[in-house]
């Protein structure tokens with residue numbers, strides 16, 4: 361069966377590369393028909409040799425049966441929320457509080473800037489490069505085990521795209537539902553006389569809280585990573601947050617394409633205005649931007665205020681007039 365094993369490994373690795381290029385690099389290598397053909401070839405071969413099926417196979421995204429409930433998971437490192445800014449003055453207060461604590465003028469400081477995705481924060485643990493466990497943020501200290509549901513999200517890799525993975529890597533990110541998928545889901549629900557969701561965030565939350573992964577698997581969910589939690593490896597991580605996110609992307613973890621480095625107050629405001637102008641054309645809901653001191657050593661010096669980091673701020677947009685349908 362070594363012959364069969366080699367054939368299975370080749371098929372799995374090829375499908376993983378196709379998924380990486382399609383979902384993470386946004387640059388498909390082959391037409392969907394070719395991807396589907398290979399996936400069916402792998403499914404048939406695994407059906408003939410069920411004993412050779414591995415948990416990281418691209419065919420193993422949808423769990424067998426529905427759960428009775430969700431187990432609780434305690435986060436080794438608390439998942440904290442962000443302090444908010446609602447005006448340029450609030451942003452200036454954030455910058456001043458940083459300058460009060462570290463001997464660096466904010467004009468010289470580099471920030472990692474990103475759109476603030478309006479979804480649910482999750483934690484995904486990879487051990488030796490294999491997806492082992494996933495949890496909701498919950499109250500920041502304990503969340504729900506949603507591993508079976510996270511596995512169904514097509515842009516979440518079941519195996520990291522590297523020959524020497526870290527012993528343990530916890531990826532933190534936001535799971536959201538793009539607007540188009542949300543509208544199609546509600547149309548289908550209406551047609552079937554089922555309940556509709558008020559907004560994409562509720563739809564994403566409802567989809568992740570499904571006890572039956574087969575239902576979650578049919579929901580158009582997307583993950584975008586935004587930070588690293590637990591990390592155990594012989595290799596050091598990059599010393600900047602932006603560089604860490606690019607490293608995650610090289611491992612096959614999807615990262616939002618709008619994330620940029622900015623230096624000083626003017627460039628922060630320019631990023632905020634740039635994203636605000638793009639907001640209606642992004643294709644997914646955001647409620648502002650997240651601006652983080654990029655240098656990890658400085659983040660550690662700045663630490664956290666009670667529950668939110670002193671080194672990051674969510675600069676939110678004014679509430680949009682809700683469309684009354």
Ligand SMILES: Cc1ccc2cc(C(N)=O)cc(O)c2n1
Nearest residue numbers: 440441442475476477534586650
């Ligand atoms: C530390 C932290 C906490 C919550 C976050 C939430 C988002 C988000 N909703 O996009 C992005 C981030 O970079 C975050 N960063």
